[in-house]
Amino acid sequence: MRLIAASALALSASAAMAQSPQDVAATYVDIAEAAYADAVDGAEALQAAVEALIAEPSEETLSAARAAWVASRPAYMQTEVFRFGNPIVDDWEGKVNAWPLDEGLIDYVDASYFGGAENSFADLNVIASESFTLNGEEVDAAEITPALLEETLQEAGGNEANVATGYHAVEFLLWGQDLTADADSAGDRPWTDFAAGEACTGGNCERRAEYLSTATDLLLSDLSWMAGQWEEGGEARAAVMEDSAPAVRILTGMGSLAYGEMAGERIKLGLLLQDPEEEHDCFSDNTPASHYGDVLGIANVWYGTYTGPDGEVVDGTGLGELVSAADAELAATFETQLEAALASADDLVARASGDSAYDMMLVQVDEEGNAVIAQLVEDLVAMSQSIERMSGVLDVEGVVMEGSDALDDEAAVFE
Known part of the structure; x- marks a missing residue:
């Protein structure tokens, strides 16, 4: 993992230049453009590996496809900081990273799998079903098409667990x-x-390959569309650059990702329930790396720098320079918290890459593993509290951070 050295990048009142919010916004959209473009590159490599698997199935081609999936995640995870504050991203995000999913909707599952108690499609297994009934109408699923996946199956019956x-x-x-x-x-x-x-x-191998190919193609298509929104002339870029108070959307995205989404829904909820289904990348056990990528995305926006998988760097004015010019003490506090969160996420990756996978840390009586996960929650919550203070320091209104029952009302989690 790439750990940012606080001593090298920390901002001070004397070093921080009085940059304008528009300078920060310009770097913010440049980072978004680069990160989404890198996510597209990762999806293209994944598509090629999936095509090779389907053409010549083997242990080697399956392993290569899995490796391509893992390699495609870091760039995408660093884009999640652009959620919450940018409606165009929120309206789209469910297509590409929705979770958790009732996997029985898609394919065969173990006999012990019970799916969602209130989800009638949790055991549909569309790969084995060439037709099924939805809302009283017969659906022809003889051919697994993009329309079947994204228009019919995705959130079928209005249930968010139906992720196709x-x-x-x-x-x-x-x-x-x-x-x-x-x-x-x-x-x-x-x-x-x-x-x-x-x-x-497992039966239905040809249809399983067809589903995998279609889903991978859709992923690439959806990422390509979003990447285009951040290029020159793109709707997302224009919305940020035309915003008279871009710090509102930037703080909203950083704070909501750190607090409600990461600390709450992705991490604390799993600890409370001790449920491996609440692990973000629960099939591959890639969750620690994805958590690290999310925190790194926040760091990118704060420091105004992004390094792609090919080593190409975007470097400009980060939000930290704006905050430091207004309140150097708050900026220094946040940087300490941010570096602590990066270190905690890195510790999680290190532990999981040893002999203790993330789901083991969730469900076993593993005090040390629980402590490593809980420390990241604590660091993220501390970051969100500083982010909340930044709206006053920057004299902007309208920053609303996503919450989570896992943090705000633990009793509600068990109701």
């Missing part, structure tokens, strides 16, 4: 269910689930 597209649908098809929370192992779908003829396991 995006990273996690592809992840499930590559890894299968992770049925072990007491061992350092992820999902273990056999490559023969994509094999032809008598070698096929």
